[in-house]
Amino acid sequence: xxxxxxxxxxxxxxxxxxxxxxxxxxxxxxxxxxxxxxxxxxxxxxxxxxxxxxxxxxxxxxxxxxxxxxxxxxxxxxxxxxxxxxxxxxxxxxxxxxxxxxxxxxxxxxxxxxxxxxxxxxxxxxxxxxxxxxxxxxxxxxxxxxxxxxxxxxxxxxxxxxxxxxxxxxxxxxxxxxxxxxxxxxxxxxxxxxxxxxxxxxxxxxxxxxxxxxxxxxxxxxxxxxxxxxxxxxxxxxxxxxxxxxxxxxxxxxxxxxxxxxxxxxxxxxxxxxxxxxxxxxxxxxxxxxxxxxxxxxxxxxxxxxxxxxxxxxxxxxxxxxxxxxxxxxxxxxxxxxxxxxxxxxxxxxxxxxxxxxxxxxxxxxxxxxxxxxxxxxxxxxxxxxxxxxxxxxxxxxxxx
Numbered sequence: 153x154x155x156x157x158x159x160x161x162x163x164x165x166x167x168x169x170x171x172x173x174x175x176x177x178x179x180x181x182x183x184x185x186x187x188x189x190x191x192x193x194x195x196x197x198x199x200x201x202x203x204x205x206x207x208x209x210x211x212x213x214x215x216x217x218x219x220x221x222x223x224x225x226x227x228x229x230x231x232x233x234x235x236x237x238x239x240x241x242x243x244x245x246x247x248x249x250x251x252x253x254x255x256x257x258x259x260x261x262x263x264x265x266x267x268x269x270x271x272x273x274x275x276x277x278x279x280x281x282x283x284x285x286x287x288x289x290x291x292x293x294x295x296x297x298x299x300x301x302x303x304x305x306x307x308x309x310x311x312x313x314x315x316x317x318x319x320x321x322x323x324x325x326x327x328x329x330x331x332x333x334x335x336x337x338x339x340x341x342x343x344x345x346x347x348x349x350x351x352x353x354x355x356x357x358x359x360x361x362x363x364x365x366x367x368x369x370x371x372x373x374x375x376x377x378x379x380x381x382x383x384x385x386x387x388x389x390x391x392x393x394x395x396x397x398x399x400x401x402x403x404x405x406x407x408x409x410x411x412x413x414x415x416x417x418x419x420x421x422x423x424x425x426x427x428x429x430x431x432x433x434x435x436x437x438x439x440x441x442x443x444x445x446x447x448x449x450x451x452x453x454x455x456x457x458x459x460x461x462x463x464x465x466x467x468x469x470x471x472x473x474x475x476x477x478x479x480x481x482x483x484x485x486x487x488x489x490x491x492x493x494x495x496x497x498x499x500x501x502x503x504x505x506x507x508x509x510x511x512x513x514x515x516x517x518x519x520x521x522x523x524x525x526x527x528x529x530x531x532x533x534x535x536x537x538x539x540x541x542x543x544x545x546x547x548x549x550x551x552x553x
Contacts, residue, residue: 174289174347175298178282179305181245181340185278186309187316188252188271188333189217194318195326202326203261213255216265220272221279222501226361228273229280229494237285238348240277245341248274249334256330279497283482284489289348292552296479300424303475307420310471311413364491369484369544371495372537377477378499379534380439383527384470385507387446388412390515390523391463397520398454411460412467415445419468423475431483432545434476435538441469443528443535450524462524480541483548 192199192213200210232240251271255264283299290298321329365371387394392405419441426434445466452458477496485492514526 177343177347179302183305183309185275187313190313191317194314195321198326213268216268217272220269221276224273225276225494225497244274244277249337253334256327280490280494304420307416307471359488364488370492373480374496374499376534376537378503379530380473381500381503382507383530385504386511386527389508390511408463411464415464415467416471419472423472432542438472438476439531439534442531446524446528
């Protein structure tokens with residue numbers, strides 16, 4: 153497998169202007185991809201009725217997208233690294249647009265499911281290739297700011313993707329929403345071709361998956377990230393049921409989810425400031441916010457204001473964790489950034505699935521009220537792992553300097 157050497161980064165200095173055009177387009181493309189991933193959540197009733205299936209069956213469109221991501225992230229990343237980045241991005245965006253358009257046009261759930269699987273595979277490559285491309289475009293002087301800008305866009309996609317799809321779908325129907333998203337992906341793909349520069353790159357034999365995982369800190373960062381995502385999905389999957397058990401109005405769930413997204417935007421911006429000088433404190437601060445949010449939620453009882461404060465803190469912490477741990481993967485895996493990121497994406501996806509399962513087991517064995525108490529236990533383990541990472545991160549930052 154061919155991969156870029158550490159010397160392949162761009163030589164942009166901090167005195168050069170910030171590359172707003174390519175970074176903004178990368179952020180826009182990632183925003184669209186996240187929104188496409190989450191769109192079915194706000195359109196399930198319309199999809200189910202139009203395709204003549206149950207809501208549960210329509211929900212498999214989200215499952216197929218996640219499967220395409222989890223199952224193909226490693227082999228597709230390995231394949232993509234054999235080619236120049238700009239043509240790869242063009243193919244990825246074209247396939248994402250095509251798969252989304254097929255979902256919009258097909259009358260068959262099976263065809264839609266296969267198309268969503270393809271879309272998930274495209275999204276896997278976006279997750280693994282975009283961060284390293286951002287670093288190369290921005291250069292070392294603007295790297296952390298560029299990462300923060302791009303991840304702010306992805307957080308906006310997480311916060312607004314499903315609500316926007318639901319709002320537009322109520323007016324136009326679900327098919328025009330998917331078709332419009334496909335057209336926007338085409339626009340983003342064309343813009344990427346023009347704004348991503350062709351960097352003269354020195355190519356050398358890549359490290360491969362196993363050697364990348366053995367780089368100091370890479371596997372620990374990926375595991376720490378996955379534990380926070382696991383905890384996130386323990387709580388997120390059963391938040392509606394938990395709030396219903398507390399006896400609060402059903403409308404609180406929607407507000408709580410919206411504030412989780414709003415908190416994510418705040419967390420992304422906050423962690424960008426924290427990481428300007430050094431990354432190490434962010435690896436402790438971000439998951440600590442998640443723990444604090446869960447504690448507030450667990451102690452809220454039926455107090456709606458406290459519940460909403462807890463979900464806001466929780467959302468801020470999760471988004472900050474994604475940004476901080478993504479940067480940590482790029483730092484510790486600097487010799488093979490795309491492969492290191494693919495390891496993180498794979499384990500994070502595993503965390504999603506395992507988290508939902510553990511949440512279900514918790515409800516059956518302990519009870520629904522234990523959800524915000526069980527979830528932070530996994531985050532605390534990630535904090536312990538982060539403590540062991542501090543010397544590794546410091547050494548990597550000194551080496552990069």
